[in-house]
Amino acid sequence: MATTRDSSVSFDQTDTRSDEMNSTIEQWIDELVAGVDDAQASAEFQEWLDVQSRFHDYSYRNTLLIKRQCPEATRVAGYRTWQEEFDRYVTEGESAIWIWAPIITKQCPECESSPSYHEDSDCEYDETPPEEWSEGLVGFKPAPVFDVSQTEGEPLPDLDTEATGDAGDLVEQLTAAADDLGVTVRIVPAEEWTHGEAKGICEQLSLVDVQPLVEVRDRENEADLARTLIHEYAHALLHFDVDDDTERAKREVEAEAVAYVVGRYCGLDTSGSAFYLAAWESDDSEVVRERLGRISRTAEELIDVLESESSSLPD
Numbered sequence: 001m002a003t004t005r006d007s008s009v010s011f012d013q014t015d016t017r018s019d020e021m022n023s024t025i026e027q028w029i030d031e032l033v034a035g036v037d038d039a040q041a042s043a044e045f046q047e048w049l050d051v052q053s054r055f056h057d058y059s060y061r062n063t064l065l066i067k068r069q070c071p072e073a074t075r076v077a078g079y080r081t082w083q084e085e086f087d088r089y090v091t092e093g094e095s096a097i098w099i100w101a102p103i104i105t106k107q108c109p110e111c112e113s114s115p116s117y118h119e120d121s122d123c124e125y126d127e128t129p130p131e132e133w134s135e136g137l138v139g140f141k142p143a144p145v146f147d148v149s150q151t152e153g154e155p156l157p158d159l160d161t162e163a164t165g166d167a168g169d170l171v172e173q174l175t176a177a178a179d180d181l182g183v184t185v186r187i188v189p190a191e192e193w194t195h196g197e198a199k200g201i202c203e204q205l206s207l208v209d210v211q212p213l214v215e216v217r218d219r220e221n222e223a224d225l226a227r228t229l230i231h232e233y234a235h236a237l238l239h240f241d242v243d244d245d246t247e248r249a250k251r252e253v254e255a256e257a258v259a260y261v262v263g264r265y266c267g268l269d270t271s272g273s274a275f276y277l278a279a280w281e282s283d284d285s286e287v288v289r290e291r292l293g294r295i296s297r298t299a300e301e302l303i304d305v306l307e308s309e310s311s312s313l314p315d
Contacts (some may be wrong), residue, residue: 001033005192006066020132022296023299025261025290025295025296028261029186029266029289029292029296032274032288033286033288033289035271035273036278036288039274039275039278040278044159044160045159047157047163048279051156052075052126054085055069055076056076058076062099062100062313065097065098065100068144069098070196071195072098072149072198072199072256073097073147073149074146076097076145076148079144080145080249081144082151087154088148088151088152088153089152090146090151091150092152094150096144097144097146098142098144099145100140100141101140101141101142101143101163102137102139102140102141103137103138103139103140104135104136105135106131106133106135106136107133108125109125109127109128110125112138113138114139115133117138120279134314143223147196148196157274159276159278159279160272161272161276161279162223162227163223163226163263163269163273163274164223164268164272165267165268165269167223168212168225168267170222170306171187171224171226171229173306174230174233175309177302177305177309178306180305180309181233181237181305182211182212182236183211184205184213184214184233185210185213185216185229187215187216188215188218190217190219193217195257199218199219199224200217200231200232201215201216202216202232202236202240210237212233212240214229214236215232216228216232223263224266225266226266227263227270227273228269229285230262231255231256234254234255234258235290237298237301237302238294238298240256249280253280254295256273257273257288257291257295258274258299259273260273261295261299262303263286266306267305278298
């Protein structure tokens with residue numbers, strides 16, 4: 001069965017094709033931004049935001065440590081925090097993710113050491129007794145934390161970001177397009193998935209082969225499977241050689257905006273992307289418009305490849 005295209009748009013092979021695509025994509029991005037604003041104001045999003053606010057905002061160094069040990073980590077907390085704040089429990093046998101936790105204790109006003117270290121130091125400060133010293137950072141110690149995928153218990157509120165609709169043969173077209181895009185793609189059975197709650201990943205294939213590897217978790221909802229494939233393809237085309245965690249949210253915004261546009265062009269309902277973007281850029285939906293050029297170019301490339309694959313598939 002052929003993929004259903006959005007009947008309201010048609011990008012025929014004419015001299016004005018590129019202009020028509022740009023105009024339509026810009027209009028859709030405007031609608032997406034409006035959808036993000038509505039999503040942010042919803043009770044569903046506010047409940048989700050309340051829970052998110054209870055998770056610690058880790059330092060850049062600890063964020064890197066978490067990423068290296070558990071690249072798919074999404075929501076991380078300590079053993080007791082999971083129990084006391086979220087009524088969830090670390091699954092037996094799970095290995096901890098180790099970070100550096102600050103040591104806060106009374107601190108010498110002069111040498112800034114803790115009382116125990118101060119006693120053995122050469123510092124001669126004695127104007128006030130240690131019990132009157134102010135507290136401060138005196139060092140760091142290893143501390144174990146766990147990702148939500150390593151826990152079980154009361155479910156956390158989640159946002160409905162799934163795409164819906166009739167995907168037709170879109171998944172087949174997307175997997176067939178991998179060679180044209182210079183990507184290796186794998187659809188992994190759910191029982192073999194090893195990337196936690198992530199629906200898909202994009203990473204380097206191997207130390208020898210630097211081609212992007214896209215893996216997505218298989219699921220019954222083929223419309224959402226297709227959306228995830230498009231999202232990860234966008235990462236492969238836009239961000240494969242970028243490793244800057246400070247820009248991660250903006251990379252997610254770009255990839256999901258591409259998935260929204262291409263999925264919508266293919267006749268899917270991708271309105272759930274608004275919640276996805278609200279979760280990553282809850283304070284600035286305008287970042288989508290700021291990156292319109294990159295989003296538009298990548299969406300056009302994927303649409304062109306999909307149309308080429310569509311024409312080559314047997315009726």
